[in-house]
Amino acid sequence: MEFPVRLDDKNYDIKKFLRDHPGGTNTLKNYKGKNILQAMEKFGHSVNAYHMLNDFKVESEKDSNLSGVSENGRIITKEEDSRDKEEIAYLEELEGRLDWSKPLLSQLDAIAPDYEKWVNSAVYRHCRLFSSPLLEALTFTPWYLVPACWLPAILWLATHQYREHVAHDNSEVLSILQFFWHLALGLFLWSIIEYSLHRWVFHLDPGKNLTMIKIHFLIHGLHHKMPFDGLRQVFPPVPALMLACIIYQPVSWFLSYPLIKLTGGLIGYLTYDMIHYYVHHGSPADGTYLYAMKRYHSNHHFVNHDRAFGISSEIWDHVFKTFVKLRTLGFSLRWD
Structure with a gap:
């Protein structure tokens, strides 16, 4: 109809x-x-x-x-x-300058001098990135694949660490409260990482360097260019695993019980990725937290792409003064 x-x-x-x-x-x-x-x-x-x-x-x-x-x-x-x-x-x-019927990644040299302006002028459509069907297929990630991969890993890590540090009879045993404290600290550290990645990595200005432009477009630019593409809005599990390993190494050198904190961080990451997908496609009710975050993230995409970097939380936008105050509406929005 x-x-x-x-x-x-x-x-x-x-x-x-x-x-x-x-x-x-x-x-x-x-x-x-x-x-x-x-x-x-x-x-x-x-x-x-x-x-x-x-x-x-x-x-x-x-x-x-x-x-x-x-x-x-x-x-x-x-x-x-x-x-x-x-x-x-x-x-x-x-x-x-671009032919949308052909793979875009190989055409980005045509808009390289004006990439920042182009990538932040969104369209309501889909695109092909690679000419290779295999590579192209790897760019699509259904939202449910993320919890299907990460929930078992989180449950295994949490169970393993609980048995080793709480239920195990050794001199370094943790109380249940201490165990959840380390989990919460890992969750808190993730919130900083989430904001930092989004602001200083995903929104890094690649300049006019074509290689950097292609990297930026693959990791985040395509999401701003095509913000309604539901198969490219969550982080693919393999790159996410690589990123987790990279972040974990330096953290493990100076923090106690790093695997417990990693577990908390992974809980934070999974929550973030699911919230990100939901605020694009979900129908939160007025007065709920997700309703506010949906409006907040929409502002980031369509008005202030250089502000409002928080997705699961606005906390670090307040800290780093990138917070955007939204207009108060006299009616409720619905997405049904």
């Missing part, structure tokens, strides 16, 4: 976007078949929303020759209340 809307004498079908709309599904339902310009202006939509519509444009003989609005459908991460035609044209020129 279609969900037609109109804007500037052009027709759009936003059916597939309803549940992904950052402003909720319920705010759209009353506008089916109607002109949405007045509503978009009333609720203060930025230029992002206007240009995202173009990925849902319904071509017809009447509107296919009309100009003015971008035809490739950009989300411009710049908060403003009016449309910037020069910015649209600039981003369209960038997008025109």
Whole structure:
């Protein structure tokens, strides 16, 4: 079933976007078949929303020759209340350098001088990264694969460490309270790692170096370019395992009971990855923690990509002064 809307004498079908709309599904339902310009202006939509519509444009003989609005459908991460035609044209020129029907990774040299601007102008679509079917298949990770891999590892580690340090009869036995203290400390350390990775690694400016651009695009850039791609929103288990080993080595040198803390850190990581997926695709109720984090993370993607780095928590955004205060709404958002 279609969900037609109109804007500037052009027709759009936003059916597939309803549940992904950052402003909720319920705010759209009353506008089916109607002109949405007045509503978009009333609720203060930025230029992002206007240009995202173009990925849902319904071509017809009447509107296919009309100009003015971008035809490739950009989300411009710049908060403003009016449309910037020069910015649209600039981003369209960038997008025109790439052929989306072919693997993108081998084409990034075409936009290398303007990579930061390009990667932060999101689209509602999917892309191919590699020409090799095997490599391409390895880039897809269903969300349920993450708990399926990490929950058994966490349970084994927790059980093994509990038996060795709590239930075992030796001179270094820990109390249950001490055991959970070390777990909690590992969870706390993960929260710092989460923020640090997201801000200083995933959002590292690769400059104009093509190798660095490709690395950045693979680890995080593609998520900002295609934030609604549900198969590329959780961390694949193998790279996650490699990263865990790299982080664990220096930590094990100066912290006591490092494997207990690693267990707590892995609990934190799994929680983070599941929250990240949920805030993109879930339907949290107003007043809940996940509702607030969904709105907060949407702001990071579509308005302030250089702020609001916290995903499972806002704590370190407050500490490092990258916190973004969201506007208070007079109504609840729903994504059903």
